[in-house]
Amino acid sequence: FSSTTPITATLFPGDGIGPEIAESVKQVFQAADVPIEWEEHYVGTEIDPRTQSFLTWESLESVRRNRVGLKGPMATPIGKGHRSLNLTLRKELNLYANVRPCYSLPGYKTRYDNVNLVTIRENTEGEYSGLEHQVVRGVVESLKIITRAASLRVAEYAFHYAKANGRERVSAIHKANIMQKTDGLFLKCCREVAEKYPEITYEEVIIDNCCMMLVKNPALFDVLVMPNLYGDIISDLCAGLVGGLGLTPSCNIGEGGIALAEAVHGSAPDIAGKACNMANPTALLLSSVMMLRHLNITDKAERIQNAIINTIAEGKYRTADLGGSSSTTEFTNAICDNL
Ligand code: NAD
DSSP: OOTTSOEEEEEEOOSTTHHHHHHHHHHHHHHTTOOEEEEEOOOOSSOBTTTTBSSOHHHHHHHHHHSEEEEOOOOOOOOSSOOOHHHHHHHHTTEEEEEEEEEOOTTSOOSOSOOEEEEEEEOSSBGGGOOEEEEETTEEEEOOBOOHHHHHHHHHHHHHHHHHTTOOEEEEEEOTTTSTTHHHHHHHHHHHHHHTOTTSEEEEEEHHHHHHHHHHOGGGOSEEEEOHHHHHHHHHHHHHHTTOGGGOEEEEEEGGGOEEEEESSOOOTTTTTOTTOOOOOHHHHHHHHHHHHHTTOHHHHHHHHHHHHHHHHHOSSOOGGGTOOOOHHHHHHHHHHHO
16 A cells, blocks of 8 residues: 555444544544544443344444454443343454554653564464353363464464565464373474564464563563463563563464454553543554554654654653553653653
């Protein structure tokens, strides 16, 4: 795409702080003159029988049609007879890889200044296959499903990502010493794919050792690829290394090149809807930057990312989660000024 061709993208503002931070993204895109037209879809108030969730079929069709979108956090309403909204999105759109870049933000001091890694999580199976049952009273069973097809698919994506983004190493994270069949198959698939990318260094790291290495020296890692449960935990651990969930973007990759970017945090009901709007829009803004990069609108992506980083580095306008006292609006205005 040239950066002047308008592109339609789906936007799910989501719940809680979602609409507040989605507003920031719209404001920054407008200030940066980004050629995106948003097609907004709200989470429904009634269960759609076609999706069995509060997410409507029309909203899914919008992502299928546009192939690209941005999603705010969605709180799953408590009730019976419906699927989690995030699970519905993942299943219906076959979002098989969750990509989370994690890097130190200059000027925002954490324990480390040199984090620059990417976690790629298999998003469709493993322990999250939802296959649990009671064998007899007092004994339950949960099935961990690992398939060759899904493992190859996520490994392919990880190596493709590494090559396309000038990364040098892919580490497969596993526990194949104990789970020999399931994690063993995952590793076998990673090895097969690694052979096709001789220019990328491939290594295998056991999950417990990986946790220790990450907290001791995160600079040891570049791209990490792993099954679902490990990815869920490790990606949050990595978010903690650079300052928390308010700063960490992600993008879900689906079959046929669908990309749905989303902040990794939840709807933050404790701070949502406050008159002094307190939410930090950075994670959703950086997710929107990932969406722009996916669309090859790199000039705008670069500009917006630099404006966010500079605003945080200057330290004058920061939201409460980063130790400041600025509102979402003040912080967003400062980013627009920095564009
Ligand atoms: P949460 O991420 O919403 O909040 C955890 C803490 O972090 C809270 O103190 C919150 O105020 C703070 N926080 C989160 N994002 C912030 C931001 N952008 N700026 C400033 N502070 C921020 O997690 P939770 O409380 O466990 O979950 C709340 C709801 O969100 C639940 O209904 C859950 O199901 C949902 N959820 C959705 C997603 C998603 O849509 N991907 C992810 C996680 C949780």
